[in-house]
Amino acid sequence: MTETNRGERFLTMTKSQLLELEREEKTSAQKRWDVAVSLLPVLCCAAALLEYGCVPNKYPNASPQRYAALLILAGGIWLLLWVWAIMRYRRGDKVRFRTLRHHAPFYAVLFLLLAAFDYLTLKTGRLLYPFIPWLNDIINAAAADWKSLLVSTLFSLRLLFLGYFSGAASGLVTGIACGYSSRVRYWVHPLIKVLGPIPPVTWVPLVMLLAASLFGGSVFIIALGTWFSVSVAAMTGIASVDRAYYDAARTLGASERQIVLHVAIPHAVPNILQGMTQGMSSACISLMIAEMLGVEAGLGWYITWAKSWAMYNRMFAAIIVICMVFNAVTKGLDLIKKRVLRYQSEVVQ
Amino acid sequence: MPKTLVLKLEGVFKSFARVETDDVTNAVADVNLSMRNGEFISLVGTSGCGKSTILRMIAGLISPTAGRLTINGVPIEGPGPERGFVFQKPALFPWLTVEKNISFGLRMSGHTAENGERLARIIHLVGLEDFKNDYPGQLSGGMAQRAALARSLINQPDILLLDEPLGALDAFTRMNIQDELLSIWQKKKQLMIMVTHDVDEAVYMGTRVLVMEAHPGRIRTELPIEMEYPRNRSSALFVEYRNRILEMLHYGTKER
Ligand SMILES: Nc1ncnc2c1ncn2[C@@H]1O[C@H](COP(=O)(O)OP(=O)(O)O)[C@@H](O)[C@H]1O
Numbered sequence A: 001m002t003e004t005n006r007g008e009r010f011l012t013m014t015k016s017q018l019l020e021l022e023r024e025e026k027t028s029a030q031k032r033w034d035v036a037v038s039l040l041p042v043l044c045c046a047a048a049l050l051e052y053g054c055v056p057n058k059y060p061n062a063s064p065q066r067y068a069a070l071l072i073l074a075g076g077i078w079l080l081l082w083v084w085a086i087m088r089y090r091r092g093d094k095v096r097f098r099t100l101r102h103h104a105p106f107y108a109v110l111f112l113l114l115a116a117f118d119y120l121t122l123k124t125g126r127l128l129y130p131f132i133p134w135l136n137d138i139i140n141a142a143a144a145d146w147k148s149l150l151v152s153t154l155f156s157l158r159l160l161f162l163g164y165f166s167g168a169a170s171g172l173v174t175g176i177a178c179g180y181s182s183r184v185r186y187w188v189h190p191l192i193k194v195l196g197p198i199p200p201v202t203w204v205p206l207v208m209l210l211a212a213s214l215f216g217g218s219v220f221i222i223a224l225g226t227w228f229s230v231s232v233a234a235m236t237g238i239a240s241v242d243r244a245y246y247d248a249a250r251t252l253g254a255s256e257r258q259i260v261l262h263v264a265i266p267h268a269v270p271n272i273l274q275g276m277t278q279g280m281s282s283a284c285i286s287l288m289i290a291e292m293l294g295v296e297a298g299l300g301w302y303i304t305w306a307k308s309w310a311m312y313n314r315m316f317a318a319i320i321v322i323c324m325v326f327n328a329v330t331k332g333l334d335l336i337k338k339r340v341l342r343y344q345s346e347v348v349q
Numbered sequence B: 001m002p003k004t005l006v007l008k009l010e011g012v013f014k015s016f017a018r019v020e021t022d023d024v025t026n027a028v029a030d031v032n033l034s035m036r037n038g039e040f041i042s043l044v045g046t047s048g049c050g051k052s053t054i055l056r057m058i059a060g061l062i063s064p065t066a067g068r069l070t071i072n073g074v075p076i077e078g079p080g081p082e083r084g085f086v087f088q089k090p091a092l093f094p095w096l097t098v099e100k101n102i103s104f105g106l107r108m109s110g111h112t113a114e115n116g117e118r119l120a121r122i123i124h125l126v127g128l129e130d131f132k133n134d135y136p137g138q139l140s141g142g143m144a145q146r147a148a149l150a151r152s153l154i155n156q157p158d159i160l161l162l163d164e165p166l167g168a169l170d171a172f173t174r175m176n177i178q179d180e181l182l183s184i185w186q187k188k189k190q191l192m193i194m195v196t197h198d199v200d201e202a203v204y205m206g207t208r209v210l211v212m213e214a215h216p217g218r219i220r221t222e223l224p225i226e227m228e229y230p231r232n233r234s235s236a237l238f239v240e241y242r243n244r245i246l247e248m249l250h251y252g253t254k255e256r
């Protein structure tokens, strides 16, 4: 192969090949170290299993195999991912392995923390038993009461999404109208300014008194916070459109309506998504408070109910479910954001 | 082009209110012009003498304080796709790909039948085939300005207004795009009106050069350039034209 031919190959590289080329080559000692670190979570998982199985319990532990199975499942998933990543690595795709290697220390420590938690609760009871139960106990509680947990989760989700989407939709309408029309802004902006800083939950007692149904009242409270975040964000986004974009659109033959639709709103999308993320966290807070104070269903209600019967393991089960649900929702929003804002990430640095 | 088009400015004034003080800026004062299709007008003048203001009035983005702007006798009211505008900053929409930016005007006017073909032709014309799926943030200055040019050409405007479109580009890219612009104009014979601060560019491209003076902004001289295209930048005639314009501009600033 001639010199020029060897150079030509750089012209047909893919993006990942380019990134790979720009990295420094690792020594074999470094590589071995990376393999060892990437297997650390499996090792720590085994340690957690040993701790769980071998140290004698202080309290009776029903169905002990459940937590063990969960640990084995988690460790097994890691191992499978590891094998897959190594296979990809052999075929030249180093990205998967690098990601795995990046997360390995974190998960290793997580398994160790699980073991420590088990030791402090089930094995020794040093951690405020019975208020803080061990994990197998929580799993047992969730398994025993899975039906009402599921019903509560679905109820909470319904309330959350009804409130969130009606709030976001009305926020979009007010925000866009305020951002684009100064007449609308004249009348609506003071309202936003006065109502905005009041935390939505302030209205809970009033809504409990006045609302025809508690459910409807809760939807309203959840919607209120989302409405505020989204409308302010949309307004800011539209007000900050560079005049040059409007001029360009107008000379290209866009009507006023098309300018709103094709220039003002797309320009405000990053702000709107930001407002929707913010609105989601406020919606989650309102949801929990509404359920804990008045609505007799949902995960928030489940927590207070379990606590009042001193069933702390069920309470924790519900908290873990909440954690998972809210994380999934936030992650979903994040994915949408990444997809929609693709154009921003592809800017040359 | 069989259809003739005459753009007339009659006694056009434009003043702006100042922010700080109580008086006004007389950006354009008593401008009288007649331009027709097939002409390439170069508009030169010191910065702040009202060149952009004239273009913006022709585009319909702003209206004159006094006077009339007409196309074939019909007064200009607001912007329209038959008058394209290329700004100094490309102002491409960052959320659209290059291709979607260029086809923006077509989508606004609801054309569909010939969309694909015309779009491909224009993208080819400005040489952006390889970049049509990129976002504007990924383009170099020259490519971005080519995309902006294509975006206004897609509407097949009768009048193309160019406000220092090449001002921010390096000399080499600038010369390339100058020739591309000339060949577009020679094919379609639109009326092109280009603001520039580069006297060389004004003489190289224009059939007529308008020299403006500032405060108040007036047309000082109209100078027809009687040279065949493509013009030779080092010919004696070219240099003479350039020097005459430079002299006028210099004199214009000294007078203030
Ligand atoms: N929108 C505006 N508001 C107030 N003054 C303006 C505005 N646009 C332009 N001007 C003033 O009008 C004068 C001419 O501006 P412009 O036409 O942009 O000049 P040029 O393009 O020749 O540099 C300048 O003094 C400028 O400050």
Ligand SMILES: [Mg+2]
Binding pocket: B051, B052, B163
């Ligand atoms: Mg200007």
